[in-house]
Amino acid sequence: MSTIGVGVVGAGWMGHLHARAYARLPHHVTDLPWRPRLVAVADPVRAAGDEHVSRYGFGRAVTDWRELVADPEIAAVSVTSPNSTHREVGVAVAAAGKHLWIEKPVGLTSSDTAAVAAAVHAAGVHATVGFNYRMVPAVARAKRLIDEGTLGRLTHARFRLLTDFAADPHGVLSWRFTREHGGSGVLNDLAVHGVDLIRFLVGDLSAVVADGDRFVPRRPLAVPGASQYARGDADSPAGEVENLDYVSVLGRAGDGVIVTLEASRVAVGDQNDYGFEIHGTEGFVAFDFRRPGELQVAAGRSYVDQPVTTHAAAPGDGDFALFQPGAGNPTGFDDLKVSECAAFLHGIAGNRSGGATIDDALAAARVLDAVEGALRAREWLAVPEPS
Ligand SMILES: NC(=O)c1ccc[n+]([C@@H]2O[C@H](COP(=O)([O-])OP(=O)(O)OC[C@H]3O[C@@H](n4cnc5c(N)ncnc54)[C@H](O)[C@@H]3O)[C@@H](O)[C@H]2O)c1
Structure with a gap:
């Protein structure tokens, strides 16, 4: 089997994945024309790149991503560096004629995402975006049930992304907490995943109203490359948190479905409490990422006292069969990235590709712009149609 040369820009958490x-x-995937060859990794923190070389067998580590993008042996590039780098690196990757697997949110604002989308379309390369929660087999099952009409007409739904990584006030001021590098904070970090799930399962958001806040105003300064899980102490020099810790959004999606979306990075007691409940006139589905192999389903015509059953994700649900032969073996976070990687390489090969596209990222970014606008105006705002 021949190989396709790949590079990774950003050797942090997502770089590892x-x-x-x-x-x-x-x-897991045997029907692709080539297997990936790890040619180079780029990170300004030399030790982070070197660790990728020793752990995963990359050919070399460089400190300037431009060197990686210029390498003729590399045909596909992962962008797993902070949000502020997505526009420049994403545009350069596409302009160099290389395929792009880029982490959400694809830039700081929708103008960044639009620039990357334009470069991808102009170059005719394939792009996949890191909206990994739509790759969960139980979520694929929920989508199929909704599309088949099992829930009847959708009426209202709740989406939540509640976690605690920033709840400790001694957690350091990593790039996530600055406007310059993290953008809107919890919107770009977590709410964007919820927006993608709403679009995937319910339909496009047409209007939003929102409230949000910052609950931890200052944090200990971080060293370059510090993880979001790093801690300082009470005596460390501190800097200001410049973006939101929490947001709550009320919106209309699809055919007028009322949706709520709540996202928090400071939710003490909630660790990766990501999920949804979706109601229709005849049924209901509910999903909790901490129990990724299960989908709660109520379907039938009894309306009142309708039983809820637990469907164990099984072969036939999304990419489940790539990993396990029988139900009840749950899929993990790393598996979702394998699925996304398969979607990326199938897209490059011109096959059907199930992953989120750059246009999905642009649609989600437009919703986040509208949410920010609604937060400022403190009123309902329409989500602009794509121009
Ligand atoms: N899909 C998901 O569920 C998910 C989860 C976490 C993060 N993310 C996204 O992945 C991206 C990275 O997040 P992370 O958690 O891995 O961050 P991280 O802080 O763990 O890692 C970022 C890495 O990028 C490096 N870096 C900084 N500037 C760079 C540059 N100019 N060129 C190359 N590397 C550079 C840093 O040194 C660091 O090693 C972000 O866009 C984030 O939103 C997605």
């Missing part, structure tokens, strides 16, 4: 996904892909 992308690198492992490329490495594991041939274990």
